[in-house]
Amino acid sequence: MAVGTMDAAAAKVQPIEVSQGYWRGVIGRLSRDPVAMLALGVIVLLVLMAIFAPLIAPADPFKGSMLRRLRPIGTPGFPLGADELGRDMLSRLIYGARLSLFMGVTPVLMAFVVGSGLGIFAGFVGGRINTAIMRTIDVFYAFPSVLLAVALSGALGAGLTNALVSLTIVFIPPIARVAESVTTQVRNRDYVEAARASGASGFTIVRVHVLGNVLSPIFVYATSLISVAMILASGLSFLGLGVRPPEPEWGLMLNTLRTAIYVNPLVAALPGAMIFITSISFNLFSDSLRSAMDVRA
Numbered sequence: 279m280a281v282g283t284m285d286a287a288a289a290k291v292q293p294i295e296v297s298q299g300y301w302r303g304v305i306g307r308l309s310r311d312p313v314a315m316l317a318l319g320v321i322v323l324l325v326l327m328a329i330f331a332p333l334i335a336p337a338d339p340f341k342g343s344m345l346r347r348l349r350p351i352g353t354p355g356f357p358l359g360a361d362e363l364g365r366d367m368l369s370r371l372i373y374g375a376r377l378s379l380f381m382g383v384t385p386v387l388m389a390f391v392v393g394s395g396l397g398i399f400a401g402f403v404g405g406r407i408n409t410a411i412m413r414t415i416d417v418f419y420a421f422p423s424v425l426l427a428v429a430l431s432g433a434l435g436a437g438l439t440n441a442l443v444s445l446t447i448v449f450i451p452p453i454a455r456v457a458e459s460v461t462t463q464v465r466n467r468d469y470v471e472a473a474r475a476s477g478a479s480g481f482t483i484v485r486v487h488v489l490g491n492v493l494s495p496i497f498v499y500a501t502s503l504i505s506v507a508m509i510l511a512s513g514l515s516f517l518g519l520g521v522r523p524p525e526p527e528w529g530l531m532l533n534t535l536r537t538a539i540y541v542n543p544l545v546a547a548l549p550g551a552m553i554f555i556t557s558i559s560f561n562l563f564s565d566s567l568r569s570a571m572d573v574r575a
Contacts, residue, residue: 336368358371374526374528382505389449390497394493402484453500457492460492498568506557
C-alpha cells in the first residue's frame with residue numbers, strides 16, 4: 279500500500295473534542311471488536327518475541343553449516359528448516375522481528391513528531407507561512423513513496439541509519455498534511471476564539487486547546503502508516519539498500535533466499551509470510567482504532 283493511496287482516508291480525519299470518559303469508551307469499543315483484539319494479540323506476540331528473542335530462540339541465528347543448508351520444514355532440530363547457509367530459520371525469524379519492527383515503527387514515530395510539528399504550526403499560523411510550508415510538502419507528492427524511498431536510500435547509501443532517514447522523510451509529508459488539516463479546523467472553533475479574545479498567547483492556545491484535540495486523529499493516521507513502513511523497509515533491505523548481511527531481517531532474508539525458491543519454496547516464503555502477517559495486523563488494528571475513536575459512528 280503506497281502513502282499516496284491514503285489521501286482519501288486522510289481527508290476524512292476529523293479532530294475530536296476529548297471529554298471525560300472518552301478514552302474509556304474507545305477502549306470499550308476496541309475490546310468488543312474481535313478483529314482489533316486478534317490484531318492486537320498478534321502485535322503484542324511479535325513485540326514480546328522481539329524483546330525476548332535471546333531466551334526463546336532455539337539456536338544461534340548467525341551459526342550455519344553447509345551440511346544443513348536448505349533443510350525442509352519439519353527437519354529434526356530445525357522445525358522451520360534452514361536457510362541457504364544452514365542457519366536455523368526459526369531463530370532467524372525470531373531475531374528478525376527486532377529489526378523489522380524497529381524499521382517499521384521508528385520512521386513513523388520520527389515522522390509523527392516532525393510532521394505533526396510542521397502541520398500544527400502551519401495550520402495554526404495560516405496565511406503565507408501555511409502556504410509556503412504546505413506547498414513545499416506537496417512537492418514530495420510528485421514522487422511515489424516507493425520511488426522516493428529508493429531514491430533517497432540510493433543517494434544516502436546502504437545501511438540501517440540511512441534507510442531510517444529515508445523512510446522518515448517519506449512519511450513526514452502525509453502526516454504534516456493531516457496535522458495541518460485538523461489544526462485548521464480546530465483553529466476556528468469557538469473555544470479557541472474565546473481563548474484568543476481573553477488575551478492568551480499563541481503558545482498557550484496551542485498547548486491547552488489545540489494539541490489535545492488534534493494529536494489523537496494524527497496519531498491514528500500515523501499508526502496506519504506502520505504497515506506501509508514495514509513493507510517499504512523490507513523492500514529496501516531486499517534491494518540491498520537497508521540492513522546489511524548477516525543481520526537477520528525479514529526483507530534481507532527474502533533477498534538471500536530468492537535463489538532457493540525453486541529448491542525449497544516453503545522455507546524461502548517464510549520471511550514474506552512474517553512481513554504479511556505483521557503488516558496486516560497493524561493495518562487491521564489501525565482501522566479498528568479509527569472506528570473506535572469515531573464518536574459519530
